[in-house]
């Protein structure tokens with residue numbers, strides 16, 4: 001088999017855009033339904049406007065990882081969106097545990113979506129916000145990406161980071177969706193947003209880090225990126241290990257000339273970026289610090 005052909009097959013295997021599997025039993029307003037139940041009206045604001053907030057949380061061996069951090073961020077997002085929903089941590093935790101049992105699953109992602117509820121029109125009519133909770137399968141290929149790394153492209157986005165809802169995790173995801181169509185077309189597996197000032201921001205569903213001369217660098221939250229929970233843990237681990245950490249404003253060129261680059265997210269944990277815009281990062285292989293951080297992170301998720 002020619003090398004080029006083999007590379008093409010490998011590239012094909014790395015395409016992430018498979019539909020994410022949702023487990024059979026879901027919860028809507030704290031009642032359990034089968035996932036194909038007809039729950040939303042045509043006036044639903046989630047469907048009409050993407051008017052809501054969400055969280056993706058990981059469950060490791062039946063343990064909801066960093067639950068408190070996710071609940072805090074969900075509350076912050078709802079405050080920014082002015083959605084008046086009483087987030088009851090215990091009630092949500094119980095519901096997730098119930099779904100884990102019903103679906104007989106111990107390792108998965110949980111997606112919690114809170115919307116402003118039903119009612120067309122602007123300003124929004126006084127409706128009743130609603131909450132959906134579902135369990136989602138974790139892509140088996142992630143471990144492969146973690147070892148070998150993936151390709152990414154830079155995506156210029158002139159408006160996203162000027163937007164007033166910056167920092168909130170909203171279900172209004174169009175810029176990210178469009179960027180994902182673009183990176184898939186380019187045979188890559190992630191797109192990294194660049195602001196109109198030319199600053200590297202974050203991935204379509206991840207934060208970005210890079211290493212230069214032993215310093216771990218990541219874009220500053222003031223850019224308007226999502227305060228990733230995995231990002232927070234990585235910074236903590238690095239500080240524990242006495243690795244210098246810098247949060248700043250970086251241009252594409254700095255990332256391209258880094259010694260190592262990786263992305264972080266709840267579902268993918270840490271995944272090296274070995275090629276960006278068709279340029280190899282260093283020798284095009286997963287870096288040592290990236291590997292060390294991933295193994296330290298994996299240890300953290302096992303400690304209950």
Ligand code: PDD
Pocket residue numbers: 055056202203204205206207226227228229230231264265266267
């Ligand atoms: N996405 N930035 C964006 C735009 C994201 O969508 C995500 C997470 C992150 C990383 O945040 P965290 O480490 O808290 O997962 C950064 C989740 C996984 C998702 O879209 O389902």
